[in-house]
Amino acid sequence: MQYNNYSGDDLTFVVCAYKECRYLDRSVRALVRQTVKPHAVIISTSTPNEFIDKVALKYGLEVRVNPHGGQIEDYNFALKQADTELVMLAHQDDILSRRFAEKVIKALNHAKDPIIAFTDYKEMHNDKVDDSQSLMIKIKKILLLPLKSSKLSYTNFGKRLALRFGDPITHPSVVNVMKKIPEDPFKKDFHACMDYDLWERLSKVQGSFVYVDRILLHHRMNNDNQSAKLIKGSNDRYDEELDIFCRFWPKPIAKFIMKFYKSAYKYY
Numbered sequence: 471m472q473y474n475n476y477s478g479d480d481l482t483f484v485v486c487a488y489k490e491c492r493y494l495d496r497s498v499r500a501l502v503r504q505t506v507k508p509h510a511v512i513i514s515t516s517t518p519n520e521f522i523d524k525v526a527l528k529y530g531l532e533v534r535v536n537p538h539g540g541q542i543e544d545y546n547f548a549l550k551q552a553d554t555e556l557v558m559l560a561h562q563d564d565i566l567s568r569r570f571a572e573k574v575i576k577a578l579n580h581a582k583d584p585i586i587a588f589t590d591y592k593e594m595h596n597d598k599v600d601d602s603q604s605l606m607i608k609i610k611k612i613l614l615l616p617l618k619s620s621k622l623s624y625t626n627f628g629k630r631l632a633l634r635f636g637d638p639i640t641h642p643s644v645v646n647v648m649k650k651i652p653e654d655p656f657k658k659d660f661h662a663c664m665d666y667d668l669w670e671r672l673s674k675v676q677g678s679f680v681y682v683d684r685i686l687l688h689h690r691m692n693n694d695n696q697s698a699k700l701i702k703g704s705n706d707r708y709d710e711e712l713d714i715f716c717r718f719w720p721k722p723i724a725k726f727i728m729k730f731y732k733s734a735y736k737y738y
Contacts, residue, residue: 474579478506481571481645482552485513485560486544490521493563493690495528500565502529506572514548516540542661546654555649561642565594567686574645577682582624585650585672587680589643591687599688610638617681629673634718636731637666637711639679643687650677663710670714708732 483501487494501511513526516539526533536547548559556578560566567573574587581587593600593607603611614632622628632638644665650672660667673679711731715724 472579473582474584476556476575476578478504478571478575479509480554481508481556481558481575482554483508483511483558483560484548484551485511485562486548487513487515487517487522487525487562488544489517490519491562494522495525497560497562497564497566498525498529498531500568501560502531503568504566504571505569506575508571509554510552512551514544514551516544516547542656542658542664545656545664549646549648549651549655552648555647556645557648558645559641561690563690564642565688565690570686573682573684573686574680577680578645578647581620581678581680583677584647584680585675585677586639586647586669587645587682588639589682589686590684591640591643591689592685594688594690596690610636610640611683613638614681614683617679618683620678623681624678626674629679630670630718632679633666633670633673634715635727637663637669639665639669640687640689641665642689647677650675660710660713662707663714666711666714670717 485494485498485501498511498513501508511529511531513522513531513533514536515522515533516536518533518535522533525531534551536544538547545559549557556575570589574589578584578587590611591607593604613635616628616631617623619628622631652671655668656664657667708728712724712728715727718724719727
């Protein structure tokens, strides 16, 4: 059954660019060459420079500059740069399939009252796409099983069931239905797990989490990855994830689960 009538005109890709990322050009090229053309592709940055300007000029894109830098501020600012119903924050070093917009929009149109849509993915380690999906991704696919049911994915129970053992939703693949997204959705208290915190809050909002079970994203994992930096440089990720687990479980059980969940850090 079709519930919505979204098209490419309803979708904006906002690329969050930082300093001089050598992968930016390739990432942008994948966005502008979609089989279903988006309404717009915008580059958002708090570190304006000639390198970013050259990429924008090459593809005829507008650059929006956030005067107040910082990861959380950058993401919240970027989401506000679009005036369409659907917005995706694209990472500067990830590569989308040419059919990403086509497949996600189709899934959104067949979802009851969608909140977010997201896809399956493969990892890239530096410049090479992994031959197979990692154990971490396979575990995520198990956690996402409740969201393969259109009935469960519409219920708070089904959405929270998918989240209660960890964060299986890959942020760089998420398309947001903006009428469902709160003002300044990413919180400064969760700079290591800002996406998991947001999904947990959205899981209590009426509507569907739309899981597109197709590999439509190549997600780059390297030493410049923000998650990797946070894991190696502090205990913030552990502390923040424990806080979120405590929203689903009593604290002793949450700590027990974290003993196993922490083992996934080695994949960053």
